[in-house]
Amino acid sequence: xxxxxxxxxxxxxxxWLPHPxxxxxxxxxxxDHRLNRGRMRRVKGIVTIGIVVAVVYGISSIIIYESYRVxxxxxVVIEALLIFTTIAAxxxxxxxxxxxxxxxQGDIEKARNELSMIVGRDTETLNEPEIVRxxxxxxxxNTSDGITAPLFYALVGGxxxxxxxxxxxxxxxxxxxxxxxxxxxxxASARLDxxxxxxxxxxxxxxxxxxxxxxxxxCLRLVLRDARKHPSPNSGWGEAAMAALLGVxxxxxxxxxxxxxxxxxxxxxxxxxxxxxxxxxxxxxxxTVVVFLALLSLGGIIVEAAGTWS
Numbered sequence: 001x002x003x004x005x006x007x008x009x010x011x012x013x014x015x016w017l018p019h020p021x022x023x024x025x026x027x028x029x030x031x032d033h034r035l036n037r038g039r040m041r042r043v044k045g046i047v048t049i050g051i052v053v054a055v056v057y058g059i060s061s062i063i064i065y066e067s068y069r070v071x072x073x074x075x076v077v078i079e080a081l082l083i084f085t086t087i088a089a090x091x092x093x094x095x096x097x098x099x100x101x102x103x104x105q106g107d108i109e110k111a112r113n114e115l116s117m118i119v120g121r122d123t124e125t126l127n128e129p130e131i132v133r134x135x136x137x138x139x140x141x142n143t144s145d146g147i148t149a150p151l152f153y154a155l156v157g158g159x160x161x162x163x164x165x166x167x168x169x170x171x172x173x174x175x176x177x178x179x180x181x182x183x184x185x186x187x188a189s190a191r192l193d194x195x196x197x198x199x200x201x202x203x204x205x206x207x208x209x210x211x212x213x214x215x216x217x218x219c220l221r222l223v224l225r226d227a228r229k230h231p232s233p234n235s236g237w238g239e240a241a242m243a244a245l246l247g248v249x250x251x252x253x254x255x256x257x258x259x260x261x262x263x264x265x266x267x268x269x270x271x272x273x274x275x276x277x278x279x280x281x282x283x284x285x286x287x288t289v290v291v292f293l294a295l296l297s298l299g300g301i302i303v304e305a306a307g308t309w310s
Contacts, residue, residue, distance in 0.1 A: 001154050003076070004083035005293055012090030020056075020085050020163060024170045027052060032175060032185070041184035049171055049188045056167040060160040082159035086150035086166040089289055092142050093282050099135045100278040103128060122255040129273040136273070137250050139281040140242035141235045143208070145169060147285070148292045149200035155296045168192050197234040204292065205237030211291035212245050212284050219244040222267065229264035236266065243267025245284055246277050 013019065031051060035044040060082060068075030095118045102110035111131050112123040119134050126134065149169075154162040172193035175186030205227060209219040222244040223237065229251070230236025243250045247270035251263040 001080075001083060001151055001293060001296065003080035004087060004154070005089070005151070005289065007080065007084045008087050008089050012094065013088060020060075020082070021166060021170055024052065024056060024167050025174065027055065028171055028174050036181065036185045042187050045175070045185040046188040048175070048185070049168065049192060052167050052171055053164055057160050057164050060163045064159055079159040083150065083154045083162050086154070086162045088142070088146040089286065092139060092146055092285065096135055096139050096278050096282050099131065100275055103131065103275040103278075120256060122257065128275065132273040132275055132277055133248075133250055133252070134254075135278050136242060136246070136248070136281045137239055139278070139285055140238040140250075143285045143288055144197065144201045144204040144234070144238050147289050148204045148207070149197055151289075151293060151296060152200045152203065153196070155300055165196055168196055194233050201234035201237045204288065205241040207292045207295065208238065208241040208284060208288045209244065211287045226264075226266040229266055231263065240266050242281060242284060246280055247271050248273050248277060 011017075028048070031048045035048055064075065064079050064082065067078035095114075098114040098117075099111050102108070102114060108128065108131070111128075112126055115126070115131055115134055116123040118138050121134060123131070123134070150162045150165050153165040157164075168189065171189035172186070174189075175182050176190035176193065177183075177186055205223050206220070209216055209223060213219045219241070223240040225240075226243070227236040227240040230239060239250050243266050247268070249265050249267045249269035251266045254261045254263060
């Protein structure tokens with residue numbers, strides 16, 4: 001896990017590098033085209049997520065097993081590379097920077113365009129505070145989805161389980177829409193993604209506070225108060241923790257393809273949202289990842305030692 005995070009820190013997600021998620025996406029798209037039609041779409045959606053999980057777990061397990069047969073060192077390197085493909089700390093930082101830099105340069109149109117690459121809401125008419133809010137919310141949510149959750153499952157079940165988590169997350173992002181086409185077919189993907197994120201999201205929110213605040217009790221109180229307001233069962237934990245740490249208020253009015261969506265307010269508006277909060281959110285994200293990784297490593301060492309003593 002540590003090696004995977006170090007690799008991500010230095011090289012991120014270069015486009016020239018073959019990435020398992022692209023293969024997952026092609027498999028999901030093929031199954032969507034073949035199965036998302038006619039009757040029993042919910043059952044077909046369950047079959048789809050089952051096939052994706054089985055294929056990803058089977059292939060990655062074979063790769064890891066054969067790598068360790070060569071040597072322990074080779075196995076560690078290969079497994080670290082596989083875990084590396086499931087995390088996206090550097091990519092998340094770069095995406096946030098791509099929004100913040102145009103704001104600093106006064107180019108709000110470019111900031112809106114860059115933001116549209118990482119959020120689902122309409123961005124064409126957003127002012128600076130709303131652009132900042134959207135970017136901060138994305139960093140907060142993806143700290144868990146894109147970094148700490150895969151690391152959690154890497155600890156629980158190695159690189160293969162981390163890839164399974166990423167596969168489920170990819171299924172949710174491609175199929176988990178609440179509309180006529182995917183309401184039934186994507187149901188299983190969305191529910192399984194919620195289940196897998198349940199523990200990591202809560203751990204991430206708590207670790208985010210522990211690793212970034214001197215006022216832990218007050219921040220945790222706000223997180224416990226506001227995390228459940230979010231329509232997602234998991235996303236609110238990271239957003240509430242980030243809002244508490246930055247002293248800002250997240251949530252509010254979003255527009256998706258012209259349809260207005262009112263989100264509950266999260267946090268206290270002690271200060272107005274400004275472009276500097278994007279930089280602060282990224283710093284919070286990195287500190288959270290470091291503390292989270294340290295705690296996971298310590299937990300793994302304790303479990304390993306307990307098994308040895310027994």
